[in-house]
Amino acid sequence: MSGTLRVHWAITPKTAPRPLINCNRCGTVKAYCCSGKFRVNANGKRIDVWLIYRCVDCDNSWNFGILERCNRRDIEPALLAALESNDPALARRHAFDVIALRNRVGHVEEFPDVAVHKQRLGDTRESSTGLELQLRLEMPTSLRLDRLLANELGVSRSRLQALEERRLLIVDPEGAKALRKPARQGTTIRIDLAGEPDREHIILAAGG
Structure with a gap:
């Protein structure tokens, strides 16, 4: 990307x-x-x-x-x-x-409600065709990763699943059903948005 x-x-x-x-x-x-x-x-x-x-x-x-x-x-x-x-x-x-x-x-x-503080790293925005989200958790949470991403990016969980199946969304460290598991400290999510019509909306929601 x-x-x-x-x-x-x-x-x-x-x-x-x-x-x-x-x-x-x-x-x-x-x-x-x-x-x-x-x-x-x-x-x-x-x-x-x-x-x-x-x-x-x-x-x-x-x-x-x-x-x-x-x-x-x-x-x-x-x-x-x-x-x-x-x-x-x-x-x-x-x-x-x-x-x-x-x-x-x-x-x-347990309760899944969280507050998310977003900080952009670097100056890239208008030309962005992809996202790299670095997660840092103050404490463990039961909130599933797909719910976190859906809530914060304004997209459906089914769309996130489709992006993952097309290898346009990658979770690192990768594991079986990573999107369905709770968000974890140190996780990095990379999303290729080059062909997505609402790319700018997602970039802005992510913290761009």
């Missing part, structure tokens, strides 16, 4: 995953939301830390273990201060750790 527009997409998930827990107040399984607050308990030199979650219906609390019986000397002072001050960035990082949540409770409700 000649005249390829390269764009960096920084993708940030909007809604933290919610563990599904048997609420002893509601008497059934309920989704729990992160409160953004830590509970730090010191017992002598040992420290336990939890991230507090609340039932969406009755506000019952559930504690997600972060540190267990850790010696105070083994915890960086800056980390301990962040935990004790309920640092928002630290709480967000743990709240979006869906793997740790799954390991603890098994079932987790």
Whole structure:
């Protein structure tokens, strides 16, 4: 492809995953939301830390273990201060750790909504006949790659599939059914738009 527009997409998930827990107040399984607050308990030199979650219906609390019986000397002072001050960035990082949540409770409700910040790399635009999209994810997301591209480029998923079948859309690293899998950190998508009548519209939507 000649005249390829390269764009960096920084993708940030909007809604933290919610563990599904048997609420002893509601008497059934309920989704729990992160409160953004830590509970730090010191017992002598040992420290336990939890991230507090609340039932969406009755506000019952559930504690997600972060540190267990850790010696105070083994915890960086800056980390301990962040935990004790309920640092928002630290709480967000743990709240979006869906793997740790799954390991603890098994079932987790995930949300595909994301914010995409687009930054053009280089000056090529008017002469562009193709796109190179570089994905950078702040945290993992459950949003499928084809849905992300369809939403941001203003094209249908069936058209994306057709472009892939014609080898006009290539996902790197390539894999089976890559478009149908969640968007991943470090993925690069290359799209040849030379013969597409709405090329300018897609280029503009991509961040051109």
